[in-house]
Amino acid sequence: MSEAIAPGTLILDDRAIQRALVRIAHEIAERNENGAEVVLVGIPVGGDHLAARLAKTLAGIWNQPVPVGILDVTMHRDDLDHRMAPTVHPTDIPFNVTGKIVVLVDDVLFSGRTTRAAMDAINDFGRPKKIQLAVLVDRGHRDLPIKADFVGKNVPTALDEKISLRLTEAGAPRDEVWLAKKPASKETQP
Amino acid sequence: MSWNRKHLLDIESLTAEELTLILDTARTFKDVGRRAIKKVPALRGKTVVNLFVEPSTRTRISFELAAQRLSADIVNFSAEASSFKKGETLKDTALNLQALNADFIIIRHSASGAPQFLSRVLDAHVINAGDGAHEHPTQALLDAFTIREKKGRIAGLNVTILGDILYSRVARSDIWALTKLGANVTLCGPSTLVPKTFERMGCRVTHDVDEAIRDADIINLLRIQHERQRKTMFPSIGEYTQLFGLNKERLAKTKPDALIMHPGPINRGVEIDSEIADCGRSVILEQVTNGLAVRMAVLFLVNGGGNVAPEAAGNG
Numbered sequence: 001m002s003e004a005i006a007p008g009t010l011i012l013d014d015r016a017i018q019r020a021l022v023r024i025a026h027e028i029a030e031r032n033e034n035g036a037e038v039v040l041v042g043i044p045v046g047g048d049h050l051a052a053r054l055a056k057t058l059a060g061i062w063n064q065p066v067p068v069g070i071l072d073v074t075m076h077r078d079d080l081d082h083r084m085a086p087t088v089h090p091t092d093i094p095f096n097v098t099g100k101i102v103v104l105v106d107d108v109l110f111s112g113r114t115t116r117a118a119m120d121a122i123n124d125f126g127r128p129k130k131i132q133l134a135v136l137v138d139r140g141h142r143d144l145p146i147k148a149d150f151v152g153k154n155v156p157t158a159l160d161e162k163i164s165l166r167l168t169e170a171g172a173p174r175d176e177v178w179l180a181k182k183p184a185s186k187e188t189q190p
Numbered sequence: 191m192s193w194n195r196k197h198l199l200d201i202e203s204l205t206a207e208e209l210t211l212i213l214d215t216a217r218t219f220k221d222v223g224r225r226a227i228k229k230v231p232a233l234r235g236k237t238v239v240n241l242f243v244e245p246s247t248r249t250r251i252s253f254e255l256a257a258q259r260l261s262a263d264i265v266n267f268s269a270e271a272s273s274f275k276k277g278e279t280l281k282d283t284a285l286n287l288q289a290l291n292a293d294f295i296i297i298r299h300s301a302s303g304a305p306q307f308l309s310r311v312l313d314a315h316v317i318n319a320g321d322g323a324h325e326h327p328t329q330a331l332l333d334a335f336t337i338r339e340k341k342g343r344i345a346g347l348n349v350t351i352l353g354d355i356l357y358s359r360v361a362r363s364d365i366w367a368l369t370k371l372g373a374n375v376t377l378c379g380p381s382t383l384v385p386k387t388f389e390r391m392g393c394r395v396t397h398d399v400d401e402a403i404r405d406a407d408i409i410n411l412l413r414i415q416h417e418r419q420r421k422t423m424f425p426s427i428g429e430y431t432q433l434f435g436l437n438k439e440r441l442a443k444t445k446p447d448a449l450i451m452h453p454g455p456i457n458r459g460v461e462i463d464s465e466i467a468d469c470g471r472s473v474i475l476e477q478v479t480n481g482l483a484v485r486m487a488v489l490f491l492v493n494g495g496g497n498v499a500p501e502a503a504g505n506g
Binding site: 072074075076077080081082083084085086087088089090091092120121124125126 | 495
């Protein structure tokens, strides 16, 4: 998540991230009247921490705990033949998703391929009543017909730009979202 | 770090980081085995050939299930029912399999170096499932995985490998893997089967079994491989059992939390007493479970090997 080059433009600071998550939590509560049906599933890396934060806010709104899971979509990706094997992360869905409203939580919505993989993956755990999508940043450039239900901020981007989310849970000094040019050469990436 | 090898041929050439990456990846794949749907689509449409020129049951079945749980198609090929009987060479057999668009060849062969040879003549991914007395990489990986899962670490642990070391590919792969990951490895057995030359691999050799197991955190027993011995290396099986077999009396002198491991198949009453094989300190069956996860991880990682570097993750 850290670049050796200039960090680029700050898109969201810690207070903006906090406000966006609180708003998304209220929108989730507004859309889904029965909180008992809702479970949050975060996609690592990034979405898992955001899902935990949303669950905390939602628990305050609904006065009941909201289950949170982690779903690694690596094994369901459609580009496994075109790249080196990606890092796999643990999946932990400690509840039955069948009949539930599953809110997928991701940090950045871009091509939509991660979301597609996540919808495939979640079906291996059961048949949700509904699947909704919450993202902190929608940067456009979709390859698939996928749209987020809850968006923290829409950020117009160029294809050669990169969004990076830094969260205190992942060791960052403060919560921030940055927009930067991609490094020219892959080798310059840490 | 990323995995960028097209084949898994041995442990000797891997770095500690690569070994750790396989073990970390295997942890996630182990969870897949506990789901209601024990299958992920990572290798959908791929063809895996189990080319077992030397017989094996557990390794073959483990690779077979691993491939199936990754949604690959798998063909089993055994020496008894094949053209080897008609005089076809290994290279021709492998090229024929490749001509059928096999993406992975998993090879078990009695000749050391057979997987390396295939990796030079084939475009397919080659995975070594045991070659002669050279290496058995996935066995070492599942051993390391089991130790790390049970003990929380590998570095600093005392691992004693007891039995037929000379003819054992498992011992060689275990020694490479465990010493690279920081364990203190001790080898023990009859002097004819455990020559001092193994000390060059970075481990300790002793012929005193009580001393070898006294401070061990892990006792890994190996089978006496009658089929690989060209001449008798010790007077009798009975004498081996008496001098080197793990029995209750010997076990009583070990650390109370020392784990008993065995790659199988076990010879009850020879290298291990029947009741010890079934006791709470034995993790022999967990090794089998972990072998499946490790082999899924290897197939998954090797599949991406040789491709270009991944795009920066997280933006999808």
